[in-house]
Structure formats: structure tokens, C-alpha cells
Amino acid sequence: MTTSSPVDPTTTSAWADLTTHHEALEPDLRGWFAADPARAERLAFQAADLYVDLSKNLATDETLALLVRLADEVRLPERIEAMFRGEHINVTEDRAVLHTALRRLPAEGEEHLVVDGQDVDADVEAELQKIAAFADKVRSGAWTGVTGKPVRTIVNIGIGGSDLGPVMVYEALRPYLQEGLEARFVSNIDPTDVAQKTADLDPETTLFIVASKTFGTLETLTNARLARAWLWEGLAAAGAIEDTDAARTAAVGQHFVAVSTALDKVADFGIDPANAFGFWDWVGGRYSVDSAIGTSLAVAFGPNRFRELLAGFRAMDEHFRTTPFERNVPALMGLLNVWYTNFLGAQSHAVLPYAQQLHRFAAYLQQLTMESNGKSVRWDGTPVTTDTGEVFWGEPGTNGQHAFYQLIHQGTRLIPADFIAVANPAYPLVDAEGDGKQVPAGADVHELFLANFFAQTKALAFGKTPDEVRAEGTAEHLVSARTFSGNRPTTSILAPALTPSVVGQLIALYEHITFVQGVVWGIDSFDQWGVELGKKLALEIAPAVAGDDAALAQQDASTQALVRRYRELRG
Numbered sequence: 001m002t003t004s005s006p007v008d009p010t011t012t013s014a015w016a017d018l019t020t021h022h023e024a025l026e027p028d029l030r031g032w033f034a035a036d037p038a039r040a041e042r043l044a045f046q047a048a049d050l051y052v053d054l055s056k057n058l059a060t061d062e063t064l065a066l067l068v069r070l071a072d073e074v075r076l077p078e079r080i081e082a083m084f085r086g087e088h089i090n091v092t093e094d095r096a097v098l099h100t101a102l103r104r105l106p107a108e109g110e111e112h113l114v115v116d117g118q119d120v121d122a123d124v125e126a127e128l129q130k131i132a133a134f135a136d137k138v139r140s141g142a143w144t145g146v147t148g149k150p151v152r153t154i155v156n157i158g159i160g161g162s163d164l165g166p167v168m169v170y171e172a173l174r175p176y177l178q179e180g181l182e183a184r185f186v187s188n189i190d191p192t193d194v195a196q197k198t199a200d201l202d203p204e205t206t207l208f209i210v211a212s213k214t215f216g217t218l219e220t221l222t223n224a225r226l227a228r229a230w231l232w233e234g235l236a237a238a239g240a241i242e243d244t245d246a247a248r249t250a251a252v253g254q255h256f257v258a259v260s261t262a263l264d265k266v267a268d269f270g271i272d273p274a275n276a277f278g279f280w281d282w283v284g285g286r287y288s289v290d291s292a293i294g295t296s297l298a299v300a301f302g303p304n305r306f307r308e309l310l311a312g313f314r315a316m317d318e319h320f321r322t323t324p325f326e327r328n329v330p331a332l333m334g335l336l337n338v339w340y341t342n343f344l345g346a347q348s349h350a351v352l353p354y355a356q357q358l359h360r361f362a363a364y365l366q367q368l369t370m371e372s373n374g375k376s377v378r379w380d381g382t383p384v385t386t387d388t389g390e391v392f393w394g395e396p397g398t399n400g401q402h403a404f405y406q407l408i409h410q411g412t413r414l415i416p417a418d419f420i421a422v423a424n425p426a427y428p429l430v431d432a433e434g435d436g437k438q439v440p441a442g443a444d445v446h447e448l449f450l451a452n453f454f455a456q457t458k459a460l461a462f463g464k465t466p467d468e469v470r471a472e473g474t475a476e477h478l479v480s481a482r483t484f485s486g487n488r489p490t491t492s493i494l495a496p497a498l499t500p501s502v503v504g505q506l507i508a509l510y511e512h513i514t515f516v517q518g519v520v521w522g523i524d525s526f527d528q529w530g531v532e533l534g535k536k537l538a539l540e541i542a543p544a545v546a547g548d549d550a551a552l553a554q555q556d557a558s559t560q561a562l563v564r565r566y567r568e569l570r571g
């Protein structure tokens, strides 16, 4: 157990000073930039390959200095070291939190990280090599299905952290996919998911990866059984296997592998533990994409690309661990989130990638941030003393612009937003014809796209005054509707290209932002007790849904009525 108690941030002198500072502060991005042209340069930082512009946030140099002081007063430096060293900072589960060890890769001769008697570095490396050997076999065609055909489709079956990270990275890195291979991801226990994702697949060339940290998750095990039945049925129908237990077992051996920390349960499911890839209880589900949970990615993109992804994580880890908070991007972004949540009353935070390949990034971040920091008690069990986790949400630009940006520009709520873009697109297409008006012939479409990225943060920051609206000849009764207040905060993140390393850097950036916020609030960002009650009740209600009247009678009146109506409708 870690002995250190949380510091109540509201009792620190920095918090008191932030409160006074906030009372006196009148955010004025137009004025601030006009009076201080160096602001843009001064408040932009480099973290590994990411250029991060914080200048359009509602913060002055004094705000940032106070937030940095707050970080020190809540003992953030100590907590960072405690995490990297492997102390049991996941207090409610009495576990170390060592996702950073998954990408540490110590140099030759460097002392290994040993935690709770485990040589963490050696174990991580051994598992990576096992995954790499498997990935190479599948990619080269040396691994075949029972009929000797190479694998064309890998289907990852998992949910939450055993799905969202792999899906997000798969989509982000799709241009690196090996020709002739594809991956699919089944997560939902809605039978539609597995039915649709397998509908056009050939069982002879399909390999399932059952990914579950606990190997006890209802959704994943149910989907795995459905997939196994689909496999047997399909192979038997094609005359590829006999109708015997031995043939079925052999088929599972060739078409199923597993990823888990519970290898005994893998064996119970019928998957040979030799075909299972392990990780450890010190990796939280939502922090696990860079563990064996990323096996589908190692297969799809190759072990070297997977190592590049890990190197990206590591570059951000090093930045976080070694850079003074004044220039430390995850620390500053996390502290700004605290500023918005606790002083400016923001309740949500938008993440808006101007990169279609990042279209699942917000979904991924929702689990990372909200399962981590959606807590009302601190790590010592006492109530939190401030508001905690924001609602994270988002969609890629420019789609979001034509949907919900109206509210960000002119709504009554403050919504800090992170804009993410890459300079070099995977598909550098040119609009040869153009339209002769808005789009010149030969326009680089990525540049049209990024013009929106630049324009949106500018519009949000600086707005449009009533006088500017009037100057356009707008009728007086429409002036207020066409006015933009500005002072809507954004952070811009610009990367050279969506490489595996950059994707790793982005993920680690948000992991550490989440950690920083959790430390300020004094919460255990690594447990998730809030998901348990619903799981338990679903199991209790399942017999009632299936027609057990005695079980139905145990339920509350509303649930009884809903289940009855469901049964009538089901027919």
C-alpha cells in the first residue's frame, strides 16, 4: 500500500490564490494577443513530435504559474515518481500502476525495473517477443487455419479497454495495413455485432483473438462462444472438419488465440495456453493497448510498427517524467483542465481531431478519462472536495463543424476543446478541377481541410464583435444572432504525420493528462468500481427477462413493468 494520503487541493495556498486570481480575471484573448504578440510563441510547447499551442486558453502567465504551484503543493512530482517506480498507487485494488513499463524498453545493461519481486522489464520483453513471433507467423502465412489456408481476417473479441484502444489505433494506422489482411473488432453483446462482423467472412481464413484482462467478462465470453459456434458450423458446412470433438478442438487451436492476465481461464475456454499472450494486473484495462491487448495491431501492422508505437509512448513518458511543469505538456494540459472544471465551471471537454483516421479517438478517450476520473471519493475513501471528471466527447472535424460546433461557438456553456491535426496526410489528394470559386483547380485537399482546423480555433478565440457584424451591412435586428463572443478556449496539437510513434505519443499524452487531474483531485484514477453494480444487476435480472416469474417478482415496480412490456413486444 502507498502510505501517502491525498492532499486536499482546496486547502493549498495555490488554490486560494487561484480563487482570488479567478475573481479578478477577465478573459480577453483579443486583448491579450494584441498587447502581447509573443504570447503565441511563449505558450506553445514541443512534446516529442507534438507541437502544442496552449496560447488560446483562458489563462495568463500568472494562471499557469499558480497551476504549476498547485501541482507542487498536491505533490504531483512525488506521485509521478511513485507511479513510474511501481508503488501501489491503485490503492483500492492494492496494485502498482505500470502501463509505462510496457514501453520502457531499458537499454542494454540498464538496471531492470523490479516490482513486487517481478522483473517487469524481462517479462514485458519476453511477451513482446512472443507476440512478434506470432504476428510474423500470421503475416507470412506460416500460421494457417485447419484447412491450410493463411489468415486473411483477424477478429478481436473484447470490450472496454480490450477493444477501444485496439480499434482506435487500428483505424488510425490503417494505411500501414498489410495487403490481404484486415482486422475487425467485436465488442457489444448485442448479437448484431458478431453477426454482422462475421457475415461475409470465411471461417477457413479467420483467426479470432479473444482479448480480456479478466477472461470473465460476460460480453466477451458470450461473443467468443458465438464465434466458436460460427467457426465450427462454417467449417463443418464446408466439409473442412469432421463432426467430432477432436476436430472441433483442433479447429479452435488454429483459429483462436487469447490475450489475458488469467491464463487458467483461457485454458478452460478451450484455447491452448501456448496460444495465449499475457499481461499483468498492474496494467489497467483502459491503459492496456500497448500490452498484449494490442496483439491484433502487431499482426495487422507488423511487430516493428508495434515497437514504433511503443517508442512513441515512451517519448511522451520521458517528456512527462523529466520536463519541468512550466514546459511539461501533459502536466499543463491536465492543470488547465482542472482550471476549467473547478474555477471556470466547465462540465465537458471536446476532443476534435482533424484526421479522419482518428475517428475513434474520442470514444477511446471517453473510457480513459471518464472511467479513470469519474469518482466521488478520494483514494483514502473520503469524499472528494471539488468537482471531478469532465464529460469527454468529440467527432472528427470537419464533420463536427456541420453538427455541434454551433453550441461551442455560441452556446451558453464553456467547452474547452482540443484540436488535433497532422501536417502530412496519408492520402495527399488533389482536387484537379476545383469549382472555380471557393476551391481553385489543383487544390491540395488536406490544406483545405486544415484551413478549417486553423479557422475554427481562431473563430472560437477571437469571435466577431457586433461592430464587425454591422460593418458587413447586417440588418440591426440580426446583429446579436451573428455576433461571436470569442474567448472560447482551445488547445491546438499539430503532429508531422499520423505515424505509429505519433499515435503512441497522443495516447500517452492523454494518459498523463488524466493522471495529473486525478492527482489534483486526490482520486484513484486506476480503479472502476462504478461499473460493477450494473453488471451484477444484469445477471440478476437476466432470468426475469427470460421468463422466470419468481425472479421478476423480486424486481422493483418500474423494472417489472418494463420487463413485462418487453416480453409482450418480443412476441
Ligand code: F6P
Pocket (backbone or CB within 6 Å): 159, 160, 161, 162, 211, 212, 213, 214, 215, 216, 217, 220, 285, 286, 371, 528, 531
Ligand atoms: O466493465 C469495465 C471493464 O472492467 C473495463 O475497465 C475493462 O476495460 C472492460 O471492462 C473489459 O474487461 P476485460 O478486459 O477484463 O474483459
